[in-house]
Amino acid sequence: MKYTIVCSALLILTALLMASCGPAATQGPMAWLDQPLDGAKLPLEPQELTAHASDADGVTSLEFYVNGALLVRSTAAGGMLEHATVGWNPSTPGVYTIAARATDSQGNTGPDSVAVVTVGEVEGSPAPSPAVPPTEEIVTEETPSPRPPSSPGPTGTPRPPTPRPTTTAPTVTPPRPSPTRPIATATAPARRAEIAYFGADPSTINFGGCSTLSWGVEYAAAVYLDGQGVGDHATQQVCPASSTTYTLYATSAGGDAQATATVTVIEEPTPTPIVTAIVVDTTAPYVSNLDADPDSITANAYQCNGTQTTVSVFADDPSGVASVRAYWTLESQSGQVDMTPQGGGLYEAVLGPFSISAAPANLLISFVARDTVGNSSSPPVGPITVGVTYCIG
Numbered sequence: 001m002k003y004t005i006v007c008s009a010l011l012i013l014t015a016l017l018m019a020s021c022g023p024a025a026t027q028g029p030m031a032w033l034d035q036p037l038d039g040a041k042l043p044l045e046p047q048e049l050t051a052h053a054s055d056a057d058g059v060t061s062l063e064f065y066v067n068g069a070l071l072v073r074s075t076a077a078g079g080m081l082e083h084a085t086v087g088w089n090p091s092t093p094g095v096y097t098i099a100a101r102a103t104d105s106q107g108n109t110g111p112d113s114v115a116v117v118t119v120g121e122v123e124g125s126p127a128p129s130p131a132v133p134p135t136e137e138i139v140t141e142e143t144p145s146p147r148p149p150s151s152p153g154p155t156g157t158p159r160p161p162t163p164r165p166t167t168t169a170p171t172v173t174p175p176r177p178s179p180t181r182p183i184a185t186a187t188a189p190a191r192r193a194e195i196a197y198f199g200a201d202p203s204t205i206n207f208g209g210c211s212t213l214s215w216g217v218e219y220a221a222a223v224y225l226d227g228q229g230v231g232d233h234a235t236q237q238v239c240p241a242s243s244t245t246y247t248l249y250a251t252s253a254g255g256d257a258q259a260t261a262t263v264t265v266i267e268e269p270t271p272t273p274i275v276t277a278i279v280v281d282t283t284a285p286y287v288s289n290l291d292a293d294p295d296s297i298t299a300n301a302y303q304c305n306g307t308q309t310t311v312s313v314f315a316d317d318p319s320g321v322a323s324v325r326a327y328w329t330l331e332s333q334s335g336q337v338d339m340t341p342q343g344g345g346l347y348e349a350v351l352g353p354f355s356i357s358a359a360p361a362n363l364l365i366s367f368v369a370r371d372t373v374g375n376s377s378s379p380p381v382g383p384i385t386v387g388v389t390y391c392i393g
Helices: 002-021
Strands: 030-035 047-054 059-066 069-075 081-088 094-104 113-119 194-201 204-206 211-218 222-225 228-230 233-238 244-251 257-266 286-293 296-298 309-316 321-330 333-338 340-343 346-351 361-371 381-389
Touching: 030 094, 030 113, 047 059, 047 094, 059 081, 069 081, 194 244, 194 257, 211 222, 211 244, 211 257, 286 361, 286 381, 309 321, 309 361, 309 381, 321 346, 333 346
Parallel strands: 204 257, 296 381
Antiparallel strands: 030 047, 047 081, 059 069, 059 094, 094 113, 194 211, 211 233, 222 228, 222 244, 244 257, 286 309, 309 346, 321 333, 321 361, 340 346, 361 381
16 A cells, blocks of 8 residues: 555656646646556445546546446646546446546546456456466487397398387377456446436416426436426426426436426416496386377267377386386276387377267376386376367267
């Protein structure tokens, strides 16, 4: 551990000297992955990744990658020397490639600092077999056996020499290739669903108006708006009748996310009911233009013409006229007749024939009108007078 700290300090000092003495950096900042180190064996538990970077233009961010996928981008303060520590929770055992990369204030990105680590116990990885050195070719040289002296043949001819055995080179066995050790492939942990934005425009509407919901979701397997499946980047128009809160829900194998947006509805004030005063009609119908035609008639003692007269009046009432009746008296006689409406408020009736005991006599006619609510012209309107004489002929 002390050795690691000393090495890191020396690297930081070297980077500062290079940044201050050398020309302005143009290839991007240099990054160093301080933890974990290359070849480290880590337990299957949450880990901390630490890196630092240096650049004359200032370091603005440090990025950490796991198996080529961005784990997190840490924003730096823009100094010549910056460092960052982030958390990493490996989900399964395996061999992981960790990388750190830095970006300066000019947008230049430097090279990656990489470490390959083993997390947990990786099963199914047999130990490598020791390499078998190639067998050297061994040539055995046979020591010649002493030859017995040749004895002369029966005829004194020397015996031919004994043939020398041929030396056979041993067979060379080629080395057995070591079995290839399988490389464990690490599975990148699933990302948690992220809701980048979710809102309503406008967020306040008048009663009867509409608003537009818009959202953007990353790393989601499915997205739901109030329980209905929707796209991860979409909009939807809503026209609520009252203030409503909408819920956006995103699911992922790495974790779910949820957000809400409220549309406030300004409701129209309840109109004040218009109270219509009920006018009670207590006035009798208005009766006018009383008339008789002719205004002088003869009695029927001698069966002469002109024994009848037509009377007429105009009657009006806000509630409507129900009836108009004519009442008459002549000497000791009396009677009544319902008048017939002629339109426009005109009512008419025919009176007669009459008889009299003495001449001349006067026919007195009065009128009573009633409206639809029971009011009547009382006392009767009138009278008008029609002169009655005997028929001389």
